[in-house]
Amino acid sequence: AQKVTQAQTEISVVEKEDVTLDCVYETRDTTYYLFWYKQPPSGELVFLIRRNSFDEQNEISGRYSWNFQKSTSSFNFTITASQVVDSAVYFCALSDAPNDYKLSFGAGTTVTVRA
Amino acid sequence: KAGVTQTPRYLIKTRGQQVTLSCSPISGHRSVSWYQQTPGQGLQFLFEYFSETQRNKGNFPGRFSGRQFSNSRSEMNVSTLELGDSALYLCASSYTSGVSYEQYFGPGTRLTVT
Numbered sequence: 001a002q003k004v005t006q007a008q009t010e011i012s013v014v015e016k017e018d019v020t021l022d023c024v025y026e027t028r029d030t031t032y033y034l035f036w037y038k039q040p041p042s043g044e045l046v047f048l049i050r051r052n053s054f055d056e057q058n059e060i061s062g063r064y065s066w067n068f069q070k071s072t073s074s075f076n077f078t079i080t081a082s083q084v085v086d087s088a089v090y091f092c093a094l095s096d097a098p099n100d101y102k103l104s105f106g107a108g109t110t111v112t113v114r115a
Numbered sequence: 116k117a118g119v120t121q122t123p124r125y126l127i128k129t130r131g132q133q134v135t136l137s138c139s140p141i142s143g144h145r146s147v148s149w150y151q152q153t154p155g156q157g158l159q160f161l162f163e164y165f166s167e168t169q170r171n172k173g174n175f176p177g178r179f180s181g182r183q184f185s186n187s188r189s190e191m192n193v194s195t196l197e198l199g200d201s202a203l204y205l206c207a208s209s210y211t212s213g214v215s216y217e218q219y220f221g222p223g224t225r226l227t228v229t
Contacts, residue, residue, distance in 0.1 A: 037220075042222060043203060043205075043222050043223045043225070044220055044221065044222040044223065045205060045207075045220035046220075047217055047218070047219065047220075050217060091158065093158075101148070101163050101170060101171040101212060102148065102160035102163065102171065102173065103150075103158075103160065103218070104160075105157055105158040105159075106157075107157050108157065108158075
């Protein structure tokens with residue numbers, strides 16, 4: 001069975017601080033995809049990244065970076081030098097080969113960046 | 116390119132009524148998936164349509180149904196509404212079936228059942 005755990009319910013930081021969001025996943029399959037989505041107050045889920053299980057390279061996109069470690073089944077997300085506009089709920093999601101038609105989401109982490 | 120649109124954005128219904136929500140995918144996308152988001156259960160997969168066929172369905176009662184038209188627009192219907200159906204309903208479109216392609220989400224329809 002697929003499972004995604006985001007242990008942090010809420011994180012509050014002051015602008016320009018770095019913030020790291022944890023994501024731990026469970027799957028029995030060797031082929032799977034991991035995702036991060038951002039949900040601002042408007043409600044729309046914004047795609048941030050997709051990573052397949054065979055690519056363990058870390059990735060950096062502007063102030064965002066992702067650390068994928070298969071050994072610990074983790075796919076953590078770091079926002080560097082946070083800004084008020086980063087305030088949102090962030091979801092980690094998983095899809096494995098037998099269930100590749102759907103995303104299984106974690107509970108989400110609410111990030112509040114204070115000016 | 117226009118994004119995924121959902122109508123209506125907000126809806127208030129009474130228990131026992133039925134409701135129909137609409138989703139227009141990004142042009143050229145043929146797969147539409149629906150998700151329900153509630154504070155208690157989080158984001159849960161409802162069903163997926165591809166080329167007018169329901170390909171996959173989540174663990175929801177038969178009161179939840181949907182369809183897809185030849186232009187890929189999709190509707191979902193909930194009959195005999197219950198208070199617990201109050202939620203944000205999100206649809207996502209993708210070029211083809213399977214999440215190996217990026218899924219783009221719409222702004223959602225917030226349904227309140229009173």
